[in-house]
Amino acid sequence: MTGEITPAFLDRLKVVLGDAGWSVDPARLQPKLIEWRRRWTGTTPFLALPKSAAEVAAVVRLCAQAGVPITPQGGNTGLVGGQIPQGEILLSTERLRAIRDLDGLDDVMVVEAGATLAATHEAALAAGRRFPLNLASEGSATIGGLISTNAGGTAVLRYGNMRDLVLGLEVVLPNGDLWNGLKRLRKDNTGYDLKQLIIGAEGTLGVVTAAALKLYPTLASRAVAFVGVASPREAAELLILAKAVAGGELEAFELIARLGVALAVRHLPGLREPLESLPPWYVLIEIANSRPRSADAVLEGLLARALENDIILDGVLAQNDTQGRAFWAIREGQSAAQLPEGPAWKHDISVPLSRVPDFIAQASRDLQVRFPGVRIDAFGHMGDGNIHFDVLAPIGGDLDRHSAARDDGARLVHDLVTAMQGSISAEHGLGIMKTDEAESLKSPIEIAALRAIRASLDPHRVMNPRVLF
């Protein structure tokens, strides 16, 4: 049942939301209807801007009763198009931004869904604690969006992804019921875990309105280094050594190809080559702990052993916070640095850690045979086996032709990922970009079970109907 969105229905939503709680103004809607890379654009007859969980519940209930579909949206930084409506009601969480509570003994903060990750970091730091999810979109990405995509980022190696960082949720279910699951327990072994189903559901099982998040101690000491390695195989050896030397203090381990560093230096203001030797591959390593001034010594010791054992070619330790931030800007600017080079085929893949070097080598070889001259910009969370394996057009190549070959390139890359027991979406989700492909790769038994769960909560498929199974 898909209900018609009539003027009378919209009037009922307006009454629930009040004058400041909705818009149909094209200028107000426009930035919410376009994905930041301009890959997807959308339409909506109505933007709902609820200011409380109760208002979200009232909107969802009306939509469920009328069979009218809804697309939830947070910061619109999602990379697979799930937040861009195609005619549905657009429900934005931008007015749900409060930090409701922060408890130092429980080590928990309760945050509303529309709060940005940056605002969440700030609030935790102001209370002498830390929320350890880090990613480049932190200024816009919201807690609700990060939960709904089970976001990862650069510190998953140490703290896990959103599934590991959420203790409780408040959610408006697809029928409009408001579920208060804002528990703050570290142990709660009482059967099925509804919150874990909703994390990563990409808005299909309800609207997240608030979350109880785990906090960690602040870091007293951090050390960052950029090192050069001959290939991803040496990077894997370095990872083994780093885990042995730094143990639980290894905060990040990011791989970047020479092309990625060169593009960042060429296209992003204020960045410089980190290593004059221009090695073929780089690793950005961060060690962090709660003891003043000890991270530098751990990282220096690691680099010395890696040099002695011929694992790394070269390396530079950041001398201060400014240099450390400049190193991170190279890593975090990877997607932005690709933009002036034209369209990129983006692959957000994971394979078992032990297969990462083989994957990069074989996928690069196969792509060169099939699409001669393409430029491979592989970078990402090597410590998690998650590589952003991006493919740019040949220098001087026809950009339209490159765009047109995107699906053929993806098939080649994803076939190899599948053969290596990997995942075609390591951290960005499926959205409208990868739902069909993921469905063809999962077992029919799993798909049937997932459909049954969704149908039981949302029989009329009103929540984000084009996304997931």
Ligand SMILES: Cc1cc2nc3c(=O)[nH]c(=O)nc-3n(C[C@H](O)[C@H](O)[C@H](O)COP(=O)(O)OP(=O)(O)OC[C@H]3O[C@@H](n4cnc5c(N)ncnc54)[C@H](O)[C@@H]3O)c2cc1C
């Ligand atoms: C420069 C850049 C770097 C990035 N780096 C990383 C990275 O390292 N790791 C990573 O994992 N991701 C990364 N991302 C992806 C992105 O930031 C995440 O997908 C983010 O989690 C989405 O949050 P959002 O608030 O922007 O959600 P949106 O983009 O608005 O929505 C994303 C999905 O969540 C749903 N949704 C949003 N809010 C809610 C809610 N309250 N309730 C229910 N459903 C909701 C939407 O319907 C949609 O399906 C990056 C993105 C950019 C632009």
